[in-house]
Amino acid sequence: NAGVMQNPRHLVRRRGQEARLRCSPMKGHSHVYWYRQLPEEGLKFMVYLQKENIIDESGMPKERFSAEFPKEGPSILRIQQVVRGDSAAYFCASSGPLAGKDFGPGTRLLVL
Amino acid sequence: AQSVTQLGSHVSVSEGALVLLRCNYSSSVPPYLFWYVQYPNQGLQLLLKYTTGATLVKGINGFEAEFKKSETSFHLTKPSAHMSDAAEYFCAVSEMDRDDKIIFGKGTRLHILP
Numbered sequence: 175n176a177g178v179m180q181n182p183r184h185l186v187r188r189r190g191q192e193a194r195l196r197c198s199p200m201k202g203h204s205h206v207y208w209y210r211q212l213p214e215e216g217l218k219f220m221v222y223l224q225k226e227n228i229i230d231e232s233g234m235p236k237e238r239f240s241a242e243f244p245k246e247g248p249s250i251l252r253i254q255q256v257v258r259g260d261s262a263a264y265f266c267a268s269s270g271p272l273a274g275k276d277f278g279p280g281t282r283l284l285v286l
Numbered sequence: 287a288q289s290v291t292q293l294g295s296h297v298s299v300s301e302g303a304l305v306l307l308r309c310n311y312s313s314s315v316p317p318y319l320f321w322y323v324q325y326p327n328q329g330l331q332l333l334l335k336y337t338t339g340a341t342l343v344k345g346i347n348g349f350e351a352e353f354k355k356s357e358t359s360f361h362l363t364k365p366s367a368h369m370s371d372a373a374e375y376f377c378a379v380s381e382m383d384r385d386d387k388i389i390f391g392k393g394t395r396l397h398i399l400p
Contacts, residue, residue: 217390
């Protein structure tokens with residue numbers, strides 16, 4: 175049973191470009207969470223999604239960031255017009271109705 | 287509101303020595319408490335978690351943690367460090383039945399000295 179999959183593992187963007195980060199939850203998991211880890215910081219909650227629904231986006235920056243979890247396909251975290259401060263590791267986690275969270279390996283975004 | 291404080295961003299111990307990573311939490315409601323480990327360039331792996339019941343929780347790789355409500359602490363220990371334990375460790379807290387939103391500490395990087 176494959177774990178949580180994230181791609182790409184590393185992403186380099188120039189300022190002003192868009193970044194798309196993908197997360198495929200574990201098989202049977204219908205809840206997806208996105209976290210951001212800044213250098214020398216712990217993980218900070220961004221958004222919690224179920225299929226086609228955003229349940230809690232209280233940790234998402236108000237502008238440029240969006241997330242979706244469509245009926246088919248992976249969850250997408252989208253960052254428009256990236257800035258240097260967006261450079262971080264972005265982790266996705268998934269959970270099912272009973273289990274705790276499983277984390278993916280993360281996408282490391284570098285904005286030049 | 288909940289928060290987690292990990293004392294020491296870096297801890298060094300000799301191979302074979304006791305590992306003690308400190309974590310204090312703040313929560314206005316009964317908490318769930320977690321320890322995660324992160325190896326370089328990897329995601330977080332759950333070491334152990336406390337929900338209810340026995341306050342001494344045993345996890346993987348020989349780690350354990352004790353929930354002390356009076357001290358609002360959840361320190362992580364391992365009797366004998368191994369080189370493979372070198373990693374970053376995160377303490378985390380959530381509200382009971384609300385582990386959808388886990389609050390993480392800033393992490394402690396554990397170094398093992400030969």
